[in-house]
Amino acid sequence: MKFEIEKLDPNSKARAGKLETDHGVIETPIFMPVGTAGTVKAVHISELSKPINAQIILGNTYHLYLRPGLDVIEAAGGLHKFNGWDKPILTDSGGYQVYSLAGTGRKIQEEGVKFKSHIDGSTHFFSPEGVMDIQRTIGADIMMAFDECTPYPCTYEYARKSMDMTHRWLDRCITRFDETTPKYGYNQALFPIVQGSVYSDLRKVSAEYIASKGAFGNAIGGLSVGEPVEDMYKMADEVTDILPKDKPRYLMGVGTPANILEGIALGIDMFDCVMPTRNARNGMIFTTQGFINIRNEKWKKDFSVIDPFFAEDIHGQYTKAYLRHLVRCEELLGPMIASVFNLRFYLWMVGEARKEIQAGTFTAWKNRMIPQFMNRL
Template sequence: MQTSSVYTIVHEDSSSKARTGLLTLPHGIVHTPVFMPVGTNGTVKALTKEDLTEIGFEIILSNTYHLYLRPGPEVIEQAGGLHQFIQWERNILTDSGGYQVFSLAPFRKISELGVKFRSHIDGSYHLLTPERVVELQAILGSDIQMQLDVCTSWGTEYTEARRALHITDLWLQRALKAWKEIREKTSYEGILFAIVQGNFYHDLRKLSAEKVVASDTPGIAIGGLSVGEPFPVFQEFLAATAEMLPREKPRYVMGIGTPRYILEAIEQGIDMFDCVFPTRTARNGLLFTASGPISIKREQYERDFSPLDPQCTCKVCRAYSRSYLRHLYKTKEILYAMLASYHNLFFLQNLVGEARKAIEEDRFILFKKEFLSQYERADAETP
């Protein structure tokens, strides 16, 4: 075993860089690799906290931007923090809100000071600085909080990517200082993750990784991937970036939520990942099965009384047919979103659990190959 202040490597696969580990956080231990469902507004859409506990999640993600705008930090602070507000007793990771500012705000202006933006809700103006973002996440009581960073998309020109990285680096140093001060002055115990950026330029990625490693935060996130780039490019930059990070610290790739991307990340030694994809697509009719994803809205399922996924042991697959799920979807019943979201998250939780087992038995590459050969078989449905 190799241990950092918060992370213990339990086993490393003999045929890849995949590993299992234990992440020790204020609200309990998290077994890694781990997929974190996204609860943007303090709730994973269509699911109760009992559902999430039943599936087995040890950590969920919430969004600082959305909670800052509604209901506001004052309300959550008065409630006793986000855990108390949403009645979730396990761990919470909060993102910095930077991505939402850049993707949702109708107006934004980035400077070294911070980012000024207009709310997408009511048009009001706000300023988020690295220090304010640390403070907000401490108010929330985040077990893991992220630094404020500048997000860039696939196709960003080199000059713009370099400027974004320069600001992200400055913000990291200020966030780190603010986080240390809050930890010294208050009872807040949450940890900070720095974020590697640099877009799709190897020299910028290397520069960013060097500065992030030097900052010595308890964990490290790899940002700016899965933003529209082709999968081979994702593979290339994921592998190159992961190789530059210290082995003993937890690694987190933000925004990946399909089986292929998750398994690729695990193979490269990534410990944590999150995405709205499984629940968002569930609500829109896309459901995971061991034989590949299906679009339940299709007419072919109208009289299909077989289980959604015969290989899945979740309560949805044990109780309901494809025909019934299609009926719920077509009639826009609320129950559909509940059952579909539960199933997709159960599917991913089970996949990651099976991946952990395969790593511990030194057969991860074989497991990945066998799973994807069935999931992405030539005759699989293309929703």
């Protein structure tokens, strides 16, 4: 694997780069559609390639471990073979899912985390070593270290103790990663995760610790969990000043179009979020002119295409009135069309950001586009 920075924006920390994996090249900055259970909800694999133009998707260790199970994935030859996606895959370690299980009998201890399945209530245990083994079996190109995602708000003392344990877990992840090998004949990389909640001194300590490990890439976790957006930007800004400049940086679970463009300006290369597909299922459509609640009465007799900018390459035959009809009738085709549109927009947006970085005009473009993209139509 290799990461190369091709261009730096003169007026921000934004960068355009290329991340090479055995399953293909990823042009950064990039948005990664979330395929929690091995599928991006309501989207065919063929649509991810075109018209969406996805270059990498996510899977999730927790969900894939529970269903379909590691025996099925290994028998298939890994997740790529199982779901038919032949480009890069990144797997979240399950740390966020464990965080979200608070209140269901979850128990976090030094050895790992005991938790109950959200499916049937059965008890399971994740350790740093076990999570590395699971991700080896899933076969992701990029594996995430096992961490604790701190809630917001949390006390300084809790955030410090959690961060220290995440660092100890990281050391165990690295040891296990180094003593095991990929199962399917291609390389895998391990990304550590910076934690520390919204406390600047903790974030800096964590970023320095993670940077010292010399990993192929690094992630920033524990943000986009309810904190004010200003705190998210501040933490990302401080962390990217410390993380190695020649390594890819991944801001986990972010976010809105504005969050992503501001994150790019802060030196982030990789993003993921369920927002484009989750919001699509609820009738929110992102367009180049702003966002639409397609359920609203105003679209009932609007027979214009959903976004003229994408009319040629993405279901141009569908109108706002027709999509509204599908969504309100709860026809399966409605969320499918909406999900493809939203992901197409997100991938187009980061692709345009890359072009603007290469042209040296990113900052001015970002400042024009954010109000436009966040405009309620």
